[in-house]
Structure formats: structure tokens, C-alpha cells
Amino acid sequence: GAYHKMFIAEHRMMGFVTDENGEPVKDKERLEQLKETGRKEAEAEGIKGEKEIEQYVENYRQRELDKGYNIYQLRELSDEERKHIQAVTYTDPTTKKQQQKYVVAFNGIMNDLQAAAKFAVQNYVAETGETGKVNKALYKDIYFVHHPKAESGLSELLIASYQKWAVSDDNSVRQAVDLMKQKGSSPEGLYLGSHSRGTLTISNALQTLEKDPQNNGILSNTQLKMVGPAANVTRADRILTILQGKGEVRTSKEGSIIIENNKHDPVGNWFFIGGNPATNDTNTKNKNLFKILRDVVGDNSSSHNCHGLGQQQCETDGYRTEEDKGIMQPEQTIFELNQKTQKENKQ
Incomplete structure (x- = not known):
């Protein structure tokens, strides 16, 4: 099961069917x-x-x-289309300025195709809505590579742990590497979003590229965002710095990996999984660890899947506040978070 899903099964690149106005078509x-x-x-x-x-x-x-049930038609990209994906215009949630990049998402653990679609839209980029807030979901030219769901939770955990402790070269990793090589230094720029196990896919792709010194600078126009990360984002950012052609040590937040990580998310925080700093600790219902873990493995919302725009269910379950639900969160980079930690440790 697990082996087949990683190396043999097709990891499809998908997009949304949109009409002439760029709006998604209902399924x-x-x-x-x-x-x-x-x-x-x-x-x-x-x-x-x-x-x-x-x-x-x-x-x-x-x-x-x-809960974010996807009601829109999906389509699979042909090999030819994969080479000619379109860039997306979105709003930077911090500066409120428009950005344009090729946007591709890599999904997390236990996600079927429809869940992968939901998170591709929810987690990474959005545009300014009528209220002036960055809360309008984007569908046109948002792509995602679907790592197929294994038959059982155990298979999923085996895949995740293998990806964590070995530089895996599965189909999703290969697609990430291809995208990085093709678009990573393009004038438009590349934006790869990843969630949970998907962050390991991106981390593995970075490690694969790092092996060849000729790849230094290959990601000079690449932005990565990792949410609920199973990967260690600091380590991934270290490699990204080199591949961006910025040398061994990052000296500013520009180009650093954007991270979103709830303090109560075991995947992003526990030292033997992600071991990452938290960007928020939202838990408005004051749930204890047992309830938090139950939510993570359940099918509602949880500390592990309320990133980006979030969903209405996230507020219901206490993982987003009424003020910030449905709004793309201001970006925090791993560089800034680590700087902050260093300062605090010195004090």
C-alpha cells in the first residue's frame, strides 16, 4: 500500500474548472x-x-x-499543460500589494483528492475582497499535486515517517523538483504552498536540488509557504537560502519560508515531527490535549488544518476567532521567528 502510493501511483497535478470570468464551475x-x-x-x-x-x-x-466541502469541478492537467501553467495574481496579506506567481500546492496526510483541493484554495494565497480584507478565495490557475491517500492510517504514517527521515524521491518530490527547475528563477516567480506531509515533499525536493552545486541560484524567485509543517522549516529554509543564491546564511526575511503553525498542533510543533516555532496559539474553547488530538484525527477542523483563510468550522471548533476567520493571515517568516527567539533567549 504505502510503497505503491509513494513511488508507483500517479501523483496528479490538478486544477479547477473555471468559466470565462475565472470563476469556479460548480460540480x-x-x-x-x-x-x-x-x-x-x-x-x-x-x-x-x-x-x-x-x-x-x-x-x-x-x-x-x-467544513470547506469542495463543490467545484476539478480537472487534471496533461503533461503538456504542466509545462505551461499560468501565473496567479494575489494579494500579499502583509503589504496588501498585488503579487503574481505560479502557485502550486502540495497536500497533507490523510487527504483525498477533494480535501487536497479544499486546502489548495484555503491555505496559501487569496485576493482582496469587497471589504478590503484579503478574504477572496482564488480558483483560477491554482494548481495542486495530489499525493494519493494510502489505504490506512498506518500506511500514511509510514509514508510520512519515511519522508521525514530519508530523502525520498517519490512522484510528488519529482514534480516539485521539476517545478523548481522550470519556474524557480522565472520572471513571474514560483510560489509553492505545502501542508503537513506536503512540507516534507518540498523539503525533500530542496535536499535533492542541494546535492548539485550548479543548482545554487535556481530558486532566485521562489517563495515557499509551509503550514502545519511536518518538516523542520528552519532546516528547509537553510537549504532554500543556498538555492536562492543568497549564500550559506540568510540575512533578511526576503525570500524566507512563510510559516503558519498553531502552538497546539502536534504535527507542526512536537520535536520528533516538525519541531517548529508557533505563529499562533488560537484555542478559544480552551480544549485540553485529548480534545485537541481528537480533533486532529477527526474530520472536522483542528489546530492542524485551520490555516490561511480557514473555514467557518474553524471558528466553531475554537481554532479561529470571529475577527480573523475567512481572512488570509499576515505572513510570518521562519527567519523573523528565529530572530525573535534568539533575542528572547539573550534577554
Whole structure:
């Protein structure tokens, strides 16, 4: 199972189907499926009466949408299209200025295709909405490489641990390396977002490129963002600095890896997994460790998956506040966080 998923199974590059205005096209089958599942649940709950069932289905639908259920059509990119992806214009959440880059996301552990799609839109870039806040989700020319989900949690953990402790060269890593080589120093620039296990994919790609000194400078126009990172972001940033052609030691935040990491996320924080500094400690419901861990392995929201724009469910579960839900978070780089820690340690 695990071996097949890493090395043999196709890690597809996907995008959203959009109309002539760049808006995503709804997936009728997905919407129908949502109703169907709601009906089945209503039956299982023993709910009788058409009105009651309809109400239950509507509530179920809303609950799923609050979790970020993807209702839009996806498409797979052909090999030819992969070479000619389009750049995306988005808003830098800190400076509020427009940026343009090729944006590709790499998904986390236990994500099926639809979850990978949801997080590709949620976690990394957005544009300014009508309120002037960076809260409008982007779909057009947002791409993601889907690392297929293994058959079991154990297989997933084996894959993640293998990627953590060995420089893996699986299909997703190869695609990341190809993207870095093709677009990493392009005038438009490359933006690779990664979540959870996806950060190991990017970290492995960096380590692969680092082996050849000729690659120094190959990522001179590359921005990385890692959320809920299973990878050690400081280590990855050290390699990125070299590949950006900035020498052995980073001296400013420009080009440093953007990180988003909840203090209560075991994947991003625990020393034997990510071991990264936290960028927030949101836990408005004051959940204890048991409840936090239960959320991480559950299918609602958690400290591990409420990054970027977040979802309505994140506020419900206490991992985003009412003020910041649905808004792309100001960027914090690993360089700045490490500088801050060093200062605090000196005091």
C-alpha cells in the first residue's frame, strides 16, 4: 500500500474548472452527492416526514460547507499543460500589494483528492475582497499535486515517517523538483504552498536540488509557504537560502519560508515531527490535549488544518476567532521567528 502510493501511483497535478470570468464551475455531482449523503444520514437517524428530512439534509449540507466541502469541478492537467501553467495574481496579506506567481500546492496526510483541493484554495494565497480584507478565495490557475491517500492510517504514517527521515524521491518530490527547475528563477516567480506531509515533499525536493552545486541560484524567485509543517522549516529554509543564491546564511526575511503553525498542533510543533516555532496559539474553547488530538484525527477542523483563510468550522471548533476567520493571515517568516527567539533567549 504505502510503497505503491509513494513511488508507483500517479501523483496528479490538478486544477479547477473555471468559466470565462475565472470563476469556479460548480460540480453538480458533488452537490447531488452531498444531498444523497444527508438523506442517508437522516434515514440512519430514523427521521421521518419529508419536511423533517429536507430540513435535516439542509442542515447537513450547511455543516459540510462550513467544513470547506469542495463543490467545484476539478480537472487534471496533461503533461503538456504542466509545462505551461499560468501565473496567479494575489494579494500579499502583509503589504496588501498585488503579487503574481505560479502557485502550486502540495497536500497533507490523510487527504483525498477533494480535501487536497479544499486546502489548495484555503491555505496559501487569496485576493482582496469587497471589504478590503484579503478574504477572496482564488480558483483560477491554482494548481495542486495530489499525493494519493494510502489505504490506512498506518500506511500514511509510514509514508510520512519515511519522508521525514530519508530523502525520498517519490512522484510528488519529482514534480516539485521539476517545478523548481522550470519556474524557480522565472520572471513571474514560483510560489509553492505545502501542508503537513506536503512540507516534507518540498523539503525533500530542496535536499535533492542541494546535492548539485550548479543548482545554487535556481530558486532566485521562489517563495515557499509551509503550514502545519511536518518538516523542520528552519532546516528547509537553510537549504532554500543556498538555492536562492543568497549564500550559506540568510540575512533578511526576503525570500524566507512563510510559516503558519498553531502552538497546539502536534504535527507542526512536537520535536520528533516538525519541531517548529508557533505563529499562533488560537484555542478559544480552551480544549485540553485529548480534545485537541481528537480533533486532529477527526474530520472536522483542528489546530492542524485551520490555516490561511480557514473555514467557518474553524471558528466553531475554537481554532479561529470571529475577527480573523475567512481572512488570509499576515505572513510570518521562519527567519523573523528565529530572530525573535534568539533575542528572547539573550534577554
